[in-house]
Amino acid sequence: MHVLILGARAPACLEWARAFDEAGWTVSVGDSLSQPLSRFSRSAQHFVRLPEPRNDPTAWVEALATAIETQRINLLLPTCEEVFYLAHGLERLTPLCRVLTSDFALLHRVHHKGHFAAMTHDWALATPETHLLTDRQALLALADEAEQWVFKPAYSRFASQTLIRPYAQQLTKVQPSDIAPWVAQRFIEGRELCSFSVLIDGELRAHSCYHPRYRVGRGSGIYFQPSAPKSVLRFLEQFGRETGYTGQVGFDFIEDLDGRFHVLECNPRATSGVHLFDNQRQQLVSSLSDKPKTLLEPTPEPRMIALAILLLAAPQRALSVSFWRDYASARDVIVQKGDFCPMAAQVLSLAEIIVRAASRRCSLLAASTADIEWNGQPLSECTQ
Incomplete structure (x- = not known):
């Protein structure tokens, strides 16, 4: 069996590549970047360079169709916001292989923060x-x-x-x-939590929840402390029943000072919670096809992006004993035994994004997703 995993720049893609490799699949990874992180993993046998989907969605879908046919791909798995362009091209791609995503209308509904809030208005766990x-x-x-x-x-x-x-x-x-x-x-004061889940036709197959203890500014988490609130799990079960969702999905939650949970927004893609299944990767892959006997649940041990922790979090906390205790207790999600090349690949990937940021006159964060993000524009009119 052969899988093509998209969003090769993302650590989540690297995690999935290792999972499919351990499960005995042939693994290809694809991206519009030329030096994405997962390309350099020993778990990725092939790399597919793709055009930028935001710039030309039709050309991107056709490039995918060609790769699927020439490499005999059995499963197409998105990890980032290219999922919107993938859903837009389902009519072209689903006759060629299995594509793990929901339809475009549902993805749009949960991606739009106002529409998502309206959808959950009367749920047991709702948005503020x-x-x-x-x-x-x-x-x-x-x-x-x-x-x-x-x-x-x-x-x-x-x-x-x-x-x-x-x-x-x-x-x-x-x-x-x-x-x-x-x-x-x-605004609700409290502790923020994030989730990662896999659903197939609305059925919850795998689920993790974590506290992003350390972040890049107010954005992406770089340290993932597992948590298991029952109300979050029940929310995911209701989300599946109400929507029939297929694919990966993440949510941001806030636990208020009284211990009540509120859902803030939805991310219809992979999130960092996928790393919390790195001790049961084969079961995670199997959950995409076969219903597990019990819900697949994560490791209780924290995970981190070690290089980001050292560069971005450590300088302000160098004298903190608790910080170094956290660092020592977590496992790096990038560099693992037998797969060390992604360490250097982090530098190559960052360098390419720096060049893009300079050429497009935008921030590094904006440059990291500018070619794949979707902001509501008609896909027939997508241009940068």
Whole structure:
């Protein structure tokens, strides 16, 4: 059996490549970057260079179809936001192999933060009060009490533009519109948790939840401390029943000071919680095809991106005993026994993203997803 895993730049792709390799599959990884992380893993036998999906979705889908046919791919597995372009091309691709994703309409509904909030409004575990903002008037109506709200684009990732309890003056640069809507979500103080789950036709097959103890700014977690709140698990079960979702999905939650959970947003893709199954990779792969006897649950031990921890978290905590205790207790998700090349590949991948950021005059974070993200634009009009 042969799998093509997309989003080779992502550590999640590296995890899946190792999982399929351990399960005896032939593994190909694909990306529009030329030096993505997973390309250099011993678990990846082939690399497929793809065009940029955001720039030309049709060419990207056709390149995938060619790769599927020439390499005799059995399963196509997305890990990042290329999943939207993949769902858009399902009619072309599903006759060629199995594609692990839900349909485009459902992905759009959960990706849009306002639509997702409306969907979960009356669920047992729901979003905080959320308002969709499509013009300045709607925004200004909340300006006097801005300190009670969190403002973010309806289509966004990594909290890159999120304004948490801002001053009214900070809202002057926010220009919501029908084309680029924002949401205002009531601020809830508490502890943030994230999840990763695999669902097939709405049935929950694997599920993990974790606290991102250390982060890159307010965005991506780089240290993953497992947690297992029952209310989060019940939320995922209800999500599956209500939507019939197929694929990987992650959610962000907040546990308030009274111990109640609230769901903040949905990420219809792989998240870092996939690393918490690295002690049962073959079972994770099997769960995509066969229902496990019991729900696949994660390791209780923390995982981390060690290089990011050392470069971004350690300098501010060099004298902290608890920090170094956390570091010593976690396993790196990038460099593992018998697979050391991804260590150097991190530098190569970062260098390529730095070049892209410079050429496109954007931040490193924006450059890391600029070619694959989808922000609500009609796919027939996707251009950079």
